[in-house]
Amino acid sequence: MSTPQTLSPGTTREPEAGPAGGRRRRAGGGAWVRALRRDWQLYSLAILPLLFFLIFRYAPMLGNIIAFRKFEPGGSIFGEQWVGLRYVKMFLNDPTFWNVFSNTLILGALTLIFCFPLPIVLALLLNEIRRRALKRFLQSVSYLPHFLSMVIVAGLVMQMTALDGPINAFLDFVGASKVSFMQDSDWFRTIYVGSEVWQTVGWGTILYLAALTTIDDQLYEAARMDGASRWRQIWHVTLPGIRPTAVTLLILNIGTFMAVGFEKVLLLYNPLTYPTADVISTYLYRMGLESSNFSYAAAIGLFEAVIGLILILSANVISRRTVGTSLW
Amino acid sequence: MxxxxxxxxxxxxxxxxxxxxxxxxxxxxxxxxxxxxxxxxxxxxxxxxxxxxxLTTYKIVASDPMFWTNYRNTVVYTVVATFIAIVLTTSYAYVLSKKHLKGRKVLIGVAVFTMFFSGGLIPNYVLITSLGMKNSIWAIVLPNAISVFNLLVMKAFFESLPQDLEEAAAIDGLNTYGILWKIVLPLSKAVIATMILFYAVSFWNSWFAAFLYMNDSGLFPVTVYLRNLIAGATGADSYGAAAAEVTQAAANIQAVTIVLTVLPILAVYPFVQRYFVSGVMLGAVKG
Incomplete structure (x- = not known):
């Protein structure tokens, strides 16, 4: 997550970066022999981690090949024979797929709309608190939900929204009729996004608060001299100061746009709320692991992963072209 | 004003x-x-x-041996997984922090690419199953042994250490392993503590791997115990409690189990919270 402002000086004096590339390649094998002889102990430390990446990260990527091959449970993890685009065509013609696809887009968009800007607002509000102890207390409390297991969050959500829970007690108190929130597909998006905000907004302020402390006080001083009000100071000094952080986090958020909280949906939804709650990842989970259509589910999963990759690459390019900040 | x-x-x-x-x-x-x-x-x-x-509900939950078995599983999984994760992350981060190393960019790329593209649920499931890791602790411990974010935090920290100490140690005849063990790690206690916390909390909280790969309830961590409770997969009757107690149990067994599961996190939270914050900063500034 480096930005031009925060890049460590060390990265600029890398010896191998630069025009030496071509020369090194011509040296070819000899250079590798020398490097291996000198650094074999360092390389040996990389063996186990590399095995980890190859087995548990790259093998499953290759395993996606079963999206185009017939797969038999218990057979080869790379499938038995080629079937071409059969499974891709299958999900493109599956009306349920398009339903879960649009659910994913809607939940992803709602999450982005609420969970990206709210930490900025909260950080600005926290930044106006002058008493250090109070500020630290407020931060500690707001970070807390981040540390909870998704199962606990789901448990809390269910207790809060239960028929005998406090929200319904309040509705009862003001004379409204009770709502069975978790069984009502109209409420799922509200509950999902609400609990997402509850869980992430406090933790999301950390990087902004850090960026805020790095803004030079002289800038505020100068703005005051020019007669800028508090609001103008926020607009012209504070917000530009946190812009690189905001852009970086926006890119990351867009990149994970399609990976709508799979675990949370899986814990909170039920057949009654499928019409709004079912997303691509939960649909492929049921298709693959409950109905054993492995190849079909893998095709959907590959589609989702490719879209995610395209999203993050394009968000990165756009932000580099427009505001000059990028992830790499 | x-x-x-x-x-x-x-x-x-x-x-x-x-x-x-x-x-x-x-x-x-x-x-x-x-x-x-x-x-x-x-x-x-x-x-x-x-x-x-x-306190009836507390007594009911506490008298369920499966609850304690699963609680113990959570502790065992967390300790073993965190240990393996720290060993692998530290050694790889140290390698990546050596700027002169040939092929370093490729080694970094191998890790960073997995942040943006992953194999997905189905191929992972097929892989773990065919490796025969179902119903074993390895299904939980190994597939998430390196978090790339944590790896980059540690790499940034190692890069910030002064190189002359290591060079002096090398002149004194220490090999790479000795330098890492005797010079670098003692200087890195704070960041290693932070990494232990990062990993321990994420393993303590994890549930889906166990839910996916464990068929035997005696192997569940407590998060899966709680998940089955809130999903209604285990009813109050499975507690073998008397009829009156079963009515008592129905809804607030969930509340009690949530309280007992969240308690350890709440108990250590005030003391460890600032390490998390500093860890995130380190990752953000240098990663």
Whole structure:
């Protein structure tokens, strides 16, 4: 997550970066022999981690090949024979797929709309608190939900929204009729996004608060001299100061746009709320692991992963072209 | 201070108080429920303080041997997984921090690419199954042994250490392993502590791997125990409690289990929170 402002000086004096590339390649094998002889102990430390990446990260990527091959449970993890685009065509013609696809887009968009800007607002509000102890207390409390297991969050959500829970007690108190929130597909998006905000907004302020402390006080001083009000100071000094952080986090958020909280949906939804709650990842989970259509589910999963990759690459390019900040 | 700003400060206080209340309310409410009688709960009367105070539900949950078995599993999985994760992450981060190393960019790329593209659920499931890791601790411990974010935090830290110490040690005849063990690691205690916390919390909280790969309830971590409870997969009758107690149990067994599961996190949270914050900063500034 480096930005031009925060890049460590060390990265600029890398010896191998630069025009030496071509020369090194011509040296070819000899250079590798020398490097291996000198650094074999360092390389040996990389063996186990590399095995980890190859087995548990790259093998499953290759395993996606079963999206185009017939797969038999218990057979080869790379499938038995080629079937071409059969499974891709299958999900493109599956009306349920398009339903879960649009659910994913809607939940992803709602999450982005609420969970990206709210930490900025909260950080600005926290930044106006002058008493250090109070500020630290407020931060500690707001970070807390981040540390909870998704199962606990789901448990809390269910207790809060239960028929005998406090929200319904309040509705009862003001004379409204009770709502069975978790069984009502109209409420799922509200509950999902609400609990997402509850869980992430406090933790999301950390990087902004850090960026805020790095803004030079002289800038505020100068703005005051020019007669800028508090609001103008926020607009012209504070917000530009946190812009690189905001852009970086926006890119990351867009990149994970399609990976709508799979675990949370899986814990909170039920057949009654499928019409709004079912997303691509939960649909492929049921298709693959409950109905054993492995190849079909893998095709959907590959589609989702490719879209995610395209999203993050394009968000990165756009932000580099427009505001000059990028992830790499 | 202008009048407008004073009004703003007042509103700000109000909003932030609201944030604190909304954040903490679910915890207080669940705690109150866990001590309340079933009749008070189903009447929707429990708010901030317990009604019909009793410890029956705590006794019921505590007398379920499976709860303690699963709790112990959580501890074992967390300890083993964190240990393996720290060893692998530290050694790879140290390698990546050596700027002169040939092929370093490729080694970094191998790790970073997995942040943006992953194999997905189905191929992972097929792989773990065909490796014969179902119903074993390895299905939980190995597939998430390196978090790339943590790896980059440690790499950034190692890069910030002064190189002359290591060079001097090398001149004194220490090999790479000796330098890492005797020079680098003692200087890295703080960052390693942070990494242990990062990994331990994520393994403590994880549930899906166990849910996916464990068929035997004796192998579940406590998160899966709780998941089955809130999903209604285990009813109160499975506790073998007397009929009156079963009614007591129905809803607030969930509350009690939530309280007992969240307790260790809440207990250590005030002490470890700042390490998390500093870890995230390190990752953000240098990663």
């Amino acid at each position: 202008t009048r407008g700003y004073r009004v703003f400060q007042w509103f700000n206080g109000l909003i932030l108080t609201g944030v604190v209340v909304v954040t903490l309310y679910p915890f207080v409410n669940i705690l109150a429920r866990s001590f309340s009688s079933q009749s008070a709960i189903s009447a929707g009367e429990v708010n901030l303080i317990p009604k019909g105070f009793n």
